[in-house]
Amino acid sequence: MKSVAISIEWERVVVRRVGATHAVLCDISFAIRAGQMVAVVGHNGAGKTTLARVMTGLIPIAAGAVKVFGQPLPTQRRLVQMGFQPPSAQLLGTTIAEELAIALAARPCETGEVESDARRMQAEMHALCRRFGLNMPLTTPVHHLSGGQVARLCIASAIASGAYILVMDETQAELDPAARQAMRQLFRDLAEQGRTILLITHDMEDVLAADRVLVLEAGRLVDDLPVRSFFYSERGGATPCQQHGFEEPFLVRAARSTNHRLGLRLSPVTEMEWTEGLQHVSACR
Numbered sequence: 001m002k003s004v005a006i007s008i009e010w011e012r013v014v015v016r017r018v019g020a021t022h023a024v025l026c027d028i029s030f031a032i033r034a035g036q037m038v039a040v041v042g043h044n045g046a047g048k049t050t051l052a053r054v055m056t057g058l059i060p061i062a063a064g065a066v067k068v069f070g071q072p073l074p075t076q077r078r079l080v081q082m083g084f085q086p087p088s089a090q091l092l093g094t095t096i097a098e099e100l101a102i103a104l105a106a107r108p109c110e111t112g113e114v115e116s117d118a119r120r121m122q123a124e125m126h127a128l129c130r131r132f133g134l135n136m137p138l139t140t141p142v143h144h145l146s147g148g149q150v151a152r153l154c155i156a157s158a159i160a161s162g163a164y165i166l167v168m169d170e171t172q173a174e175l176d177p178a179a180r181q182a183m184r185q186l187f188r189d190l191a192e193q194g195r196t197i198l199l200i201t202h203d204m205e206d207v208l209a210a211d212r213v214l215v216l217e218a219g220r221l222v223d224d225l226p227v228r229s230f231f232y233s234e235r236g237g238a239t240p241c242q243q244h245g246f247e248e249p250f251l252v253r254a255a256r257s258t259n260h261r262l263g264l265r266l267s268p269v270t271e272m273e274w275t276e277g278l279q280h281v282s283a284c285r
């Protein structure tokens with residue numbers, strides 16, 4: 001699985017909805033490598049949720065092709081899990097243990113793997129809870145969890161069920177800034193471990209954490225850029241972020257203002273890059 005570089009491929013995809021006068025997604029093509037975290041942005045009605053639902057097989061395509069690890073989506077459907085708003089609506093179990101047990105039971109057995117026995121399943125559940133920062137007993141009812149904990153349990157469940165591609169449709173929308181930041185870090189970690197993350201968001205701080213950004217406008221893919229090129233322009237002038245009418249994140253605004261005042265050309269996408277850039281400049285002066 002991991003040896004196949006391209007995890008998601010869309011070729012000239014068209015989606016029509018009953019009652020809509022135009023195609024809601026029109027001639028969309030892109031390819032995403034395994035291990036990439038890709039943000040999908042667009043103003044209301046641009047087609048983001050439709051794209052997410054196509055990825056999970058909930059909406060059929062009228063033309064084109066969607067491939068997952070080189071195979072048609074329907075044969076690979078189990079490798080894709082979608083998170084949507086509110087995350088609590090996705091939970092099937094009444095406790096953490098039940099939720100994870102359902103997910104683990106749904107995971108297809110790999111060749112040579114024996115079916116999980118109870119003890120092994122318990123060990124896997126504890127390992128998942130540790131990995132996803134759920135530091136409470138497995139017997140905890142899911143309605144005792146905070147929004148951030150529910151969001152993490154949903155992701156733990158998706159991973160437990162064998163997903164390699166996570167399609168997150170505004171799942172962080174109701175989290176506080178610290179929990180959102182923690183979720184971004186979690187997505188980054190999962191991407192570094194080889195998972196593909198498709199993050200649908202209106203929050204430009206989320207975009208800053210991604211590797212790449214797809215911009216949808218009225219059902220069309222109008223930009224597909226590395227995140228740095230989305231927020232900074234090489235030749236000065238308006239950036240793609242500004243051209244598309246999105247609000248820039250604080251780091252980008254602060255870096256631009258510092259560049260302007262000090263005559264610099266820094267283009268940081270993390271705070272660490274910015275402080276290192278500033279240290280380098282002051283050491284050279």
Ligand SMILES: Nc1ncnc2c1ncn2[C@@H]1O[C@H](COP(=O)(O)OP(=O)(O)OP(=O)(O)O)[C@@H](O)[C@H]1O
Pocket residue numbers: 017018019020024042043044045046047048049050051
């Ligand atoms: N079930 C449906 N039937 C007909 N048209 C639909 C249906 N669902 C969505 N649409 C239309 O498809 C277009 C894209 O909708 P979609 O929900 O994918 O946009 P979005 O980018 O996710 O918007 P938002 O940011 O508001 O959630 C919109 O014009 C919408 O009206």
